[in-house]
Amino acid sequence: MTTGSALTPPSGTDRIVILDFGSQTTHLIGRRIREQGIFAEIVAGTAPMEDWIDEGVRGVILSGSPSSIHDEDAPLPDRRIYSRGIPLLGICYGLHVTAHLLGGEISRAETREYGPAPVEVVTNHEITSGVSRRFTSWMSHGDAIRRLPPGAREIATTSHGVTAIVTIPEASFVGLQFHPEVTHSEQGLQILDNFAAGVCQARRQWSVENYLEQLQGELRGQAGDKPILLLISGGVDSSVVAALLLQTFPPEQIHLMYIDTGLMRKDESVEIGAALRKLGARNLYLIDAEERFLSALAGAVDPEKKRHIIGDLFISVQEDEIASRLSGDYLLAQGTLYTDLIESGHGSGGTAKSIKSHHNVASPLVRKKREAGLILEPLAALYKDEVRDLGRLLGLPEEIVGRHPFPGPGLGVRVLGEVTRERCDILREADAIFIRELRKAGLYDAIWQAFAVLLPIQSVGVAGDSRAYGNVVALRAVTSTDGMTADVYGFEPAFLRTVSAAITNGIPQVGRVVYDCSGKPPATIEWE
Ligand SMILES: Nc1ncnc2c1ncn2[C@@H]1O[C@H](COP(=O)(O)OP(=O)(O)OP(=O)(O)O)[C@@H](O)[C@H]1O
Structure with missing residues (x-):
């Protein structure tokens, strides 16, 4: 654990x-x-x-x-x-x-x-x-x-x-x-x-269902009645940890914090809040930090610089917000998976401790809690598929459990070039249309990751009798088993035409839609 x-x-x-x-x-x-x-x-x-x-x-x-x-x-x-x-x-x-x-x-x-x-x-x-x-x-x-x-x-x-x-x-x-x-x-x-x-005559005794009870017992033993804090992104891992904690401990003991960076997908923050309340969350902190993130990002266009700004600010917002709500020897829960754990050195012979990547990687809080033995990692024995099974078992809705991966810096790396609220809004809308059409066509679950990207260029088009310059949205959809390599999803041309029409009709600022047909390698799944 x-x-x-x-x-x-x-x-x-x-x-x-x-x-x-x-x-x-x-x-x-x-x-x-x-x-x-x-x-x-x-x-x-x-x-x-x-x-x-x-x-x-x-x-x-x-x-x-x-x-x-x-x-x-x-x-x-x-x-x-x-x-x-x-x-x-x-x-x-x-x-x-x-x-x-x-x-x-x-x-x-x-x-x-x-x-x-x-x-x-x-x-x-x-x-x-x-x-x-x-x-x-x-x-x-x-x-x-x-x-x-x-x-x-x-x-x-x-x-x-x-x-x-x-x-x-x-x-x-x-x-x-x-x-x-x-x-x-x-x-x-x-x-x-x-x-x-x-x-080997090994008996088929393993299932997430059988494991759940033992896991809950271990968690109770480890945490006692200390408060537990979990940072949640709305992704699969932290959502499953949230559900698990809420069903293992009295809800008052669990503190859930979600930071809305303004770089989230359409309606994401509202949906996360609703899903967590439904799970019985009592101490739920939904932090609106959009203003702070967008002003810090103003003028930044270099992808690495943007990532750093987002990562650093995430840590400081997190620290401020936690400090005003919790103190003392509370536990920090993390959604570390078995793959994270092994990749950090366990399997290949090292003894390095696991550290969850992205936002939390350099977090002084995580380091401090780890050193003090105040970290709970309840998913650390499980593979991603098993985490999804556990989520279903705990009653999480399919929209969360089967959700496509979303990068830590969120739309900050999908709005190419400068990140502004207006450009985030355009992208949110285009992305929501693409995902809606995928679900309507029954394709969402066949795809590992699908999303829209807002390009930093303007392209000419016709609006009535005149020429007009509009934004360009790129669509990306890939299949993969682990994200290490990926193939382009082969849509029917008619589907792409439908999505393109829905986006250009629905969002006046977008004049052109293109489909990214590069595999990984040589391209990465995300554009930045
Ligand atoms: N907006 C956010 N608010 C609060 N915590 C966050 C946020 N984004 C990420 N985190 C925390 O950082 C961890 C790592 O984030 P990352 O984006 O890498 O997610 P992940 O490894 O895919 O896990 P998950 O499936 O939970 O998103 C999350 O599990 C969560 O604890």
């Missing part, structure tokens, strides 16, 4: 430990296993076994890695795992490091690229139960097995004769040359489930 105890699995729950050697897809392994109802936990790949082993651990997965086993400083697992009799699954590097340590030989690849590779199963094994004989896997064309370790048996090969699945029975080990966790690997999910539920 706090950084220190976030990795405590629900007591009595079977679990799979994932040794993280730094692969970008380690989190995907964790998510896929949890989706199957089995608890998975990520620990540093090089951590000594006594740091994570106990009777709840049913199996261990060794992740992939950007390192090669031929690197001088290749990360190594605690060797004792190979004689413990506990089921092990090695993925890519996890296979190579194991084969290497157990007497096999690994060939070195000159280059490394990802791609599809056909696999053929040649020996029956539980790991491929229910999997077709031939399937396409997604492989990193990097190192591969040249000579099997003693006692190893090949289960599957690629069409190029590369070992794709191998078992080393003496070490209770199965290794995969490919990445079953990525969606491009056909039947990868089945293979992971065959390992966790089949080979």
